[in-house]
Every structure is written in C-alpha cells, then in structure tokens.
Amino acid sequence: MFLVSLIPIRSGTPGSGPERSDAARNRELLLCAARQLIEECGADALTMDKLAERAGVGKGTVFRRFGSRAGLMMTLLSDSEAEFQGRFMFGPPPLGPGAPPLERLIAFGAGRIGYVLEYGDLARAAEHSVYNRFEVPAAVLWHRHIEHLLREAGLDADPWLMAMSLSATLDPERLLHAVRVQGVSPERLVESWRQLVTRVVRPAE
C-alpha cells in the first residue's frame, strides 16, 4: 500500500540525464569537503562559501549540485535516512511489520529519537528550508507511517491530524532542545513517547 521509493532523498541531480564526469567529480569533492568541515567545526558552522572554497570549486557549483544548504544536509543524511526507512518499513519487528501497531508506534518513536540524537545538527539543518519543512519527502513518509499505524490500531479519531501531533513531538529541533538545553535523558523521552502513543491509541470511551 505504501510503496514509496526507498530513496526519496535528493541525490543531487540538476538535469534529468546522466551525470557528466566533471559534475560527478565535483559532487564527490563537495561531499567529502562537507564531511570534513562538519567533523572539524560542526554542521551549524558549515557555510556554503567555506564549503566551496574547501572543495576548490565555485559557489555556483555547490548550489547547482544541492539546490540549497538544506538540500546538502539531506544528501549527507540520505544513507542513514534510507537505512532507517528500510528498518521501519521492511525490517524485523517490533519496528518493522509483524508486531502489533502500538508496539510498532512505540518502536518508531524510540528509533526516531535515537536517530535524531545521533544526527542532530544535520537533521535540524536539513529541515531548515525556508519554505515547507513539512513537505520534505522523508517527513511526509514518517507522517504517513504514523497515520497508517494509527489506523491499524483502530484509532477512533482524526488519524491524519493525530499523526501530525505525534510528528510534532518527534521534531528534531524540539528533541534536541530538550536533551541539550533542558538536560532531559533520551530514556525519559522514549518513555514519555510510549505513554503518549499508548494513551492516544486507546479508545475514547
């Protein structure tokens, strides 16, 4: 039912045809330089100018390749993102199919919390697109997954909006703020998520 491409992340294809050799070389140079810079100073300190300079290419090339800073971050995340998507869509239970929907919901939140805490700044930067951070393909997929599980669990309320509320809880910016500024432990986040979805799924009366 939900056969979305496993790799909906932009892989840096400005045109539709095959990639020219210099373009491919520059893409590798850029990704490599980006990872270096992030290693050295953190994702937040990565600027497109510095990236272009480090990679030894012009600034225009950076933007042609990745469209925007958020696009670059998404590309950097695409591997781990695809891996996570594979796990919750096709992997073993309780995250993957096979377990009861509530179990899967709980596991999804826990997985997502772990993911966000691991790739925090990157995930945050990837959503920092000026327009439509809710229509990033990955975000849409999570939303649909949650909605699907809510329906399977027999939710007797608006599943689309309820999935929106639950997605909001898993928003990287909020999670990172809770952990890094407020000092909330990841375990506490996971437990609260469990409490939340358990209550949401239970019938109203």
Added chain:
Amino acid sequence: MFLVSLIPIRSGTPGSGPERSDAARNRELLLCAARQLIEECGADALTMDKLAERAGVGKGTVFRRFGSRAGLMMTLLSDSEAEFQGRFMFGPPPLGPGAPPLERLIAFGAGRIGYVLEYGDLARAAEHSVYNRFEVPAAVLWHRHIEHLLREAGLDADPWLMAMSLSATLDPERLLHAVRVQGVSPERLVESWRQLVTRVVRPAE
C-alpha cells in the same frame, strides 16, 4: 503559584533606566511604520531596511530598539499576547480558572488555535529567532500552563514532557501549514486537539 508577570514581552528597553525622549519618539515611529508595512505587504515581506527607511531612522536604531526581527514581531504582538494570557490565567471559565482541568485544556488549545490563525505570520516570525525559540517568555508560559493543568488533571505520566508534546501540536508553523497548505479547517484542528488531550489525560490502565 504561577504568578508570572503578565507582560513578559520585551517592550524595547535597551538600557535599564528611563527612556530618552528621542528614543521614545523613534520607537513610536518604528512601530507605526511596521504596522503600515505589514498592512501593505504582509509580515513576511517586512525587512529591517525597509522599516528603517519608512520610519526615517537609521538601521542601527531599529536593532537597538528591538534587538532582532523576532523581537520586533514580539513587540507588535505584545498587546494581543497579554490579552490572551490574561484570559487563560485570570479570565472566566472554561479558559480561566474555575472549570475542570480537562475543560481548561481543551479551551486553551481552541483559544491558541484561534490566536495563531488570527496573528499567523506575526506569530511565526516572532518565533523565528535563530536561537532558543522555546525559551521565548510567552512559550515558556504556555508550557507551564499546560503542565499545570495536566498535573491538576492527575496525569500519571511525565507532565513536563507531555506538556512539551502538546505545545508542539500547537506550534504556529505547523498549524498554519495545516490550515493554509493542507486546507484543514480550524474546527477540525480544535476537535483533534480535544481528542488528543482527552486521551492524554485519561489514566493509563
């Protein structure tokens, strides 16, 4: 217990002493010009340069007065914000004290949704501070209010984190996106909020 100042919004006081007459005059000029520009082109199109030019002051003056673009937006919102705060803290039930906590929670969400839909772009821009959008005084106050009501309702789970999840649901950016891009009706939002808090408050077993 929660006696927070009713006006925690920054009112544009760079120093701590009284305001010099030229400073007061310029603040009025700026607020007036800002409202004009927003009326004409919308809040999103308001730039600090245009504002300075329209008000006939230097750009530095704008930033000394309001600190940042977000600070300006907060100042513009402060009246309606204070009014809303007054309603849910001291006003008549079900929003104000007197009604059962669940009723108050439902009313709070409904009120907040209405508020966001009315002052949408402004509220969004006010939270667009680069750092710490969760520590804006008004946001902290809402969070504490929700947490307080959850405790009063006898929630047997982590009230602080649960309040965070519920706050996330009421995030202006998300609400506006749902209404303006996805075409969700305000009534549907309110109903979903009611379903959500009703389930959250109910005991686990």
Added chain:
DNA sequence: ATACTAAACGGACTACGGTCCGGATAATAT
C-alpha cells in the same frame, strides 16, 4: 547660558544564503 556625559543615532560594514550569466568543457557526431 554653558559644560558635561551618558545615551542614542546612523549608516557603512560583515556574513550568509541564494541567483545569474558569460565562458569553459565533456560528450558526441562527422
């Protein structure tokens, strides 16, 4: 009135994301 000072002023300056377009170049056809 004059001198003094703390505060406010203004606009040049920086940093950054993003755009544009004339020139270079890789792939392909001949």
Added chain:
DNA sequence: ATATTATCCGGACCGTAGTCCGTTTAGTAT
C-alpha cells in the same frame, strides 16, 4: 582531428539580518 552542443563551471552580484563605531543629542549639573 574537428566541429557542435548541451551541460557545467565560477565568481561577481543581490537581498537580508545583524554589528560597529564615530558622531550627535537629550538631560543634568553648575
């Protein structure tokens, strides 16, 4: 090898938020 062309490249350029600092001015003391 040469010509052709679609693609890519580079970096000058733009708009915007925010900073800095030399200059001006409002309030006050004398």
